[in-house]
Amino acid sequence: MAVYQVLFHVSDNETWPKAVTNIENFLKDVGPSGATIEVVANAAAVMTYYNQEKAELLERMQQLAAIGVKFTACRNALRAHQLDEQAKPDFVEVVPGGITEIVAKQAAGYLYIKP
Template sequence: MNRTTVTALVLWISLIVGTGTGIAAESANTPAPSSQAGPGDRTPASAAKAGNPAASNWHPKVVFQINDDDDVPVVLRYVTNYLKAEPTAEVAVVGYGEGLDFMLKGAVDSDGKPYADQVQALKDKGVAFKACNNTLKARTLGADAVIPAAVVVPGAVNEIIRLQTREGYAYFKN
């Protein structure tokens, strides 16, 4: 993640927890939290210890963007590894342009393995896969061309922005 993404994520967390005062109060050099929650602690866990009920249900939310089919294998690996580190995370993968191809019926990886199996395995872990209808329409494809494990959204860019601004998702692009 670049510094801007980290700063945005820290700001988002501080707003959700309700203890932060904005970007000026946050930095990538924020000290690690101590075992006792104090007024300077801005982590979700410390807020829960301090009695903030909203923070006790906190879990990370991340949207992964794919718009290049060359990025698909690595992003799927990132999602898998991320879920190992953050098993309660809500994860969405939004594909458009060539990055949508792996969500089409019959798509296979470089080893000839169906992407549908990989997508289904991640969906079973709670990952939401979202295919861009604008891309489908530009290719004269319908929603029936998309594997069952994915849902079609009106537009990928709109969906990514909605997830970030309305649902508090952090953003990742390879």
């Protein structure tokens, strides 16, 4: 069982590189089985999931997803930015509302980090 439950919140595109590096470094310290990690992207941050110019960053996200990090996108933000939910990367799960997801995870005991 994971020692930590951690929720990373990303709401702008500029924060993504720092957030991904934070997650990678955290997992180096605790190991992949040492944490359950979810990343909630809302507001403008959802656009990075669709930005092919960020291929290297998306590859790092996909590698993290492959070892159990959950990446989510706020459906409200996808709609606000006119992004096709069906065109998102396979490793991204859509949640109805990013803020609602954050509140639910915090209520479930997740530690909140906003890089």
